[in-house]
Amino acid sequence: MSETSLLRTAAVLALSSILSVVAHADEAERLAERLEVRGQSMPVESVRETPLEGFFEVHLENGETFYSDADGEYFLVGDLYENGERGLVNLSERTRNGQRAERLAGVPEEQRVVFRGTADTQAEIVVFTDTTCPYCRQFHEEVPRLNELGIEVHYLAFPRTGLNAEGARLLEQVWCADNPATAMTAAKRGETLENGTDCDNPVEAQYHLGQALGVQGTPAIVLPDGRLVPGYVPAERLAGMLGLND
Incomplete structure (x- = not known):
């Protein structure tokens, strides 16, 4: 085969690959527009191609995920696994991990209660917490050691018994305090916080x-x-x- 023929073949293969990507992107877009149940459009946030031929991953605005054929006629609910050389890989969870990291990156630091030590930062973790939770209090006792290991702890609020419970009010007090970190430690020790909750706090949103x-x-x-x-x-x-004590 001549050099010209080789170049022509390579160009055709490259073009075919590009057209395939575009076609799948168009299919995903069309699926997002046509997905409905009983005539009602579904609140689709994103549609992505999967390794499973003919099926797409659908992520709804409420956080739910399922799989659909290109026509939206058949749904699969559950996690999608790849059976590879290293065993089963949960592709659905891998997608959820990426979405979590992306969503949390959008939470500004001023809306977090941050504990960092004097050591160089090696990793940053986000912890959803409730000051009335016994295991949260136990975890908070580990924070100084985590900071020594170079691990920053970024707290977000999650009142485990709901927004109308005492735990939610205490978290609002923490975020409204002059020093939220000090207030967080005090609240987890069972101490009474004297400040109110009349600030623009992120507890409900978090x-x-x-x-x-x-x-x-x-x-x-x-x-x-x-x-x-x-x-x-x-x-x-x-x-x-986190791979920090190897």
Whole structure:
């Protein structure tokens, strides 16, 4: 085969690849527009191609995810796994991890209660917390050690018994305090906070954010890559999960 023929073949293959990508993108866009149930349009946030030929991952505005064929006639609900050389890989959870990391990156630092030590920062974790939660209080005792290991702890509010409960009011007091970090520690020690809740606090917004990201209880730790770790985890074990004590 001549050099000219080789170049022509390469160009055709490249063009075919581009056209395939464009076609799948068009299919995803059309699916997002036509998805409906009983004549009612679905609140679609995004539609993405999957390795499963002919099926797309649909992410709704309320945080739910499912899989649909290109015509929106058949749905699959559940996680999609890849059976690879290293075993089963949860592709759905990998997508959720990326979405969590992206959503949390949009929360400004001034809306977080941050604990950082004097050591160089090696990692940053986000923790949904409730000052009335016993395991949250236990986790908070690990914060000084986490800071020594170079792990910053960024707290977000998640009143585990709802927005009308005492836990929500206490979290509002924490965020409205002159020094939220000091107030957080005091509240988790069971001390009474004297300040009110009459500030523009993010407790309600962070509660709804946590729900959208799959938080069901506290503490809920989100690692830098978006992985969600439910429950109390000791500092040394957490450092290992972050690859910091190898």
